[in-house]
Amino acid sequence: KELQQFVEIEQQKARFHAQVHKFTEMCWDKCIDKPGNRLEAKEEACLTQCVERFLDSTHFIVNRLDEIRKQQ
Amino acid sequence: KELQQFVEIEQQKARFHAQVHKFTEMCWDKCIDKPGNRLEAKEEACLTQCVERFLDSTHFIVNRLDEIRKQQ
Amino acid sequence: KELQQFVEIEQQKARFHAQVHKFTEMCWDKCIDKPGNRLEAKEEACLTQCVERFLDSTHFIVNRLDEIRKQQ
Amino acid sequence: QMRQQMAVAHAQELLQKMSERCFVKCVVKPGTSLELSERQCVAKCMDRYMESWNVVSRAYANRIQTYSSDS
Amino acid sequence: QMRQQMAVAHAQELLQKMSERCFVKCVVKPGTSLELSERQCVAKCMDRYMESWNVVSRAYANRIQTYSSDS
Amino acid sequence: QMRQQMAVAHAQELLQKMSERCFVKCVVKPGTSLELSERQCVAKCMDRYMESWNVVSRAYANRIQTYSSDS
Structure with missing residues (x-):
């Protein structure tokens, strides 16, 4: 379980970088x-x-996409 | 065999997208x-x-590359 | 061992290309x-x-990074 | 499930490319907040980008079909 | 077989980059067909691109050899 | 070990992007050698690029924290 957590944290760092x-x-x-x-x-x-x-x-775009999806 | 076909079609779609x-x-x-x-x-x-x-x-380029290859 | 050498050479070529x-x-x-x-x-x-x-x-940059690292 | 994963991957790529292009086009000098005019520009830009995506997709699909029916 | 796969991958990448660059340079306003002048431009562009690839490849190979013989 | 591999990968990507951008900016017409003025420009450019990387990294980390503490 510790290994899993370690891997997840490293993946998060990689995405951040x-x-x-x-x-x-x-x-x-x-x-x-x-x-x-x-x-x-x-x-x-x-x-x-x-x-x-x-x-x-990006936040604005994601929200607007959600709204458009709801209207359909 | 059906699975194989399913995978192929999905791969085709992915390439298209x-x-x-x-x-x-x-x-x-x-x-x-x-x-x-x-x-x-x-x-x-x-x-x-x-x-x-x-x-x-692109079609023109591919054809022309073929011609060049034949001439060599 | 020969296979390993073959793979290494091909990888080198791929990096070169x-x-x-x-x-x-x-x-x-x-x-x-x-x-x-x-x-x-x-x-x-x-x-x-x-x-x-x-x-x-690039060579100049790598050398300069080395110098900066040594000074720290 | 695999189909869903692909649809998600595809939507994420669209979002990523659209965000970058619309930001570069609409926010010329980033200020202390996203101004109304910038937000309006981003909204137009994303609508046009998605429409363009559909037009391109249709044109490409038509072309593939024409070739397939020729041969 | 692996060598062949790599040669194919390499040729495809050349084709892809060349197609994109030559299209962007030669077809400024895409019309209803690929005009003669555009086709001539694409032909020149691909010849020059492939020559450039060879020049760059030679220059890079020379440089690697010089370094290897120095050390 | 995995952590080290990632740090190396990360440093290589920084080096690659920095090299390309600073070369394109500083060496407008490549001559028979890298001139002093070009070397000075590359030195400044890499310093500024690394500082920019740090500024961007800080701004992004701050933003992520603000969101996390909000929700």
Whole structure:
């Protein structure tokens, strides 16, 4: 049972990392135009908000799909 | 034998869906500039012809590869 | 033991081909603007140097990661 | 059961591709919240994406049938 | 047999990537048929893509050999 | 051991994506050697990419926690 739990936690971590890789690519393209000598405060805010708004947007889509399904 | 047939049909469907996902991405980029309030007739025609011309184009490439191979 | 060697060599080839596919996509986008009647000398040089500089660049990154790790 | 698993996998892939494309198109500068205009854009974008998926699916199915009946 | 399977897989990947790139480059506005000029463009594009594949493959092989002989 | 394998896989994916993006951004016209200015650009680019990875990772983890504590 402990082994099972260990495997589940590791799988969760793997999914988390896979998402972070995907988000980094997408938000890097949106927020970092020219990599400078340091990460500007504006760029950092953009990255954080990019992740948050992407999750909002996906959440909005999933909810809307549910509503459409109910209406049918 | 029935199970085998069932598996084959499901695999065929999976391949079909995988292709539809790929074509939708490619043709969406080609045909839909700004998503509007409804799918315009022009956009719909573009999507259909995009799929057809992509298949024509792949067909043309495969035939030409065959010819090249025969000449060697 | 021979079988093992055979499998290893084939795996090596597969990795090589996978890399060549990836490099071709990346360097094609960098070097070939409009496909002409033949591959121009300039385009061929660009493709070769694109592969070489990409490997240089990855090498540089790996070395720098090693240095950063040692400093920590 | 296998059929269900596949339908789920298929819906997830649609959701994933749609989310990414509509986010990139509609949220140009991510702000402190998802604004109304961005949400409206995402709603339109997902409707059009799903319609496009159906159009593409139909066009591809027609093409496969034409070929099969030719040979 | 395994070698053959791999060669097939490799050729299919080349075909797939080549088809997509050449279609996107050559068929800007898909019409009711594949026009002559589009077909000529696709033919050139696939020839150049395959040549590019060979150039890249050679450059990469050379580089691996140089490293191996150094160490 | 499994944990180590995953950390390695994860680091390799980071390296791969970072290499490709920084090369495309910094080496616009590949010349006969990697020039100093290109090397400086790649160095900056990889630093910023890794920082971005951390920022994104933190933002995503925060969001997951907020949701979990809500429900």
